[in-house]
Amino acid sequence: MNEKMNEINRFFDMYQKEIIHNWIMRLEQNYPNQYDTATLQEQGERYIILISDIQIPIEEHPIFAEYKEWCDLLFNKGIPIDHILKSSLFFREAFLEKIAVIEVEVSQLAAIISTIITRIDAFQATIYTYFFDHTRGKMELQDKLIEDIHADKLNLIGKMASSMAHEIRNPLTSIKGFLVLIRKSLPLDSLGSIEKYLDIIDNEFRNIEMQVTGFLSFSRKPIADEQRILMPLHEVIEKTLLLVNPLLLNENIELSLRLQDDLQVEVQNLAIIQVFSNLLNNAIDALRETDIHHRKITVLTFADGAHIYIRFINTGPEIPADIQSTLFDPFVTGKSDGTGLGLAICKQIVERNNGTITFETNRKETTFTLRFPALAD
Structure with missing residues (x-):
């Protein structure tokens, strides 16, 4: 363990600057003018401390404890999750480029790579989970707001529909009554010539009545039940x-x-x-x-x-x-x-x-x- 830790420390002492430089260069090529170089430099240095202190489990590392504050900052700035994942990929590439040139035994090299990559993956998974949970929470909040707005709209429609249906039903009742009286009052010999027109009026009346019933679907009137x-x-x-x-x-x-x-x-x-x-x-x-x-x-x-x-x-x-x-x-x-x-x-x-x-x-x-x-x- 000590020998591996010493080898990792020697590696990062020798190549830290180049790894961070290559990582920042990849970020700038993919996301030009979106990030401050000085801030990235500082973050890169602290990230290397986090992944190279292999004697401390990554979840117990003091720098790991700061990840929530860091994630909050990125999330509130609207940084897309793919930027975070690509950043991790770019760091991995910069690390592997340099470790390929060090001269150590194959078994020792494999152990170093495995240890560092495991810590990179563990931190990446934590960041991904944070972003996923917060994005889901934000979407749920937005869905709730949309549902509330929709409910308010339906409530307003219900009140309008109930009032409108009441105003329409009163004259409809009178029309229906007079239509029945017309049928009864006309002599049979004259009814035949206009009965088809009365049937059309009757059909249209029922059509309007159903439209009123439909309006009541947005209210809580018993007729809608x-x-x-x-x-x-x-x-x-x-x-x-x-x-x-x-x-x-x-x-x-x-x-x-x-x-x-x-x-x-x-x-x-x-x-x-x-x-x-x-x-x-x-x-x-x-x-x-x-x-x-x-x-x-x-x-x-x-x-x-x-x-x-x-x-x-x-x-x-x-x-x-x-x-x-x-x-x-x-x-x-x-x-x-x-x-x-x-x-x-x-x-x-x-x-x-x-x-x-x-x-x-x-x-x-x-x-x-x-x-x-x-x-x-």
Whole structure:
């Protein structure tokens, strides 16, 4: 042990200046004008003391005890972890360059190299752990702040939605009442000629009512707590199409249904119809920007055993890249007259029904995919 320690001390006494010089030179070549040479010189000298005092375990060395303060300084300055790791690599290279020229027995040389490299690795691992833990802590703090901001935003939306829904529901109730009175008051012979218009008004009324229910998804009103029921998936789609068929015809949009038989889902009926309706209306809006001869919406359902899938595919333009990552966030929209709440409401309803919603988009088509758990046999 003493002989090895003496050999290490003689080596560093002879080559310390050159090792530090070569280490600093590598750092400056890779990170020009980013570090102070005098500071690096001082750090290099103390580092050599740390790794060459092999009689003291590295974790017990007085210089090792300063590493937290040193790491704090680097971390707060925003020094990237790869700079730290490269610095260790450069020192290792500078050390090995010089030890290759000393004249000692091979076994003794191997022992020196092994001892010094082990101490370099131990210190590097400590620094890496420090940076990893602090970076993770910083990211967790940032995530918490983002979650708090998002929660505050949803809380505000909830209050707005509750107030807005209340104001809309009052006149809607009156409209519904008068619509019933009109149907009852008109003679049967005259009702037939305008009944189709009354049916359209009735469908649009129900559409608005579902939109109000969607707004309430952001509040804590009991109406948003509709019970989930088991129902055939094709029935949910058919009920939705009753609401959007007039628009499909008016906009000359081809509708293709590729529905797998016997699929059942346990969902909130009105809420999921609201989601389907919203996705179809969004598709119709997108297709208004395309050539009238290339307007197509496909509704596809299938199952893979564990899940049931519903896909709404339209041949409209690609969703703008700058909003794709936040498309389901409140107030994000690609429409000039959009509120940015539709897809946010859809996402919340789908997740409340134990499902997920995702999308894919390109220049040829856009697909929204809903996935719900398949029912156990």
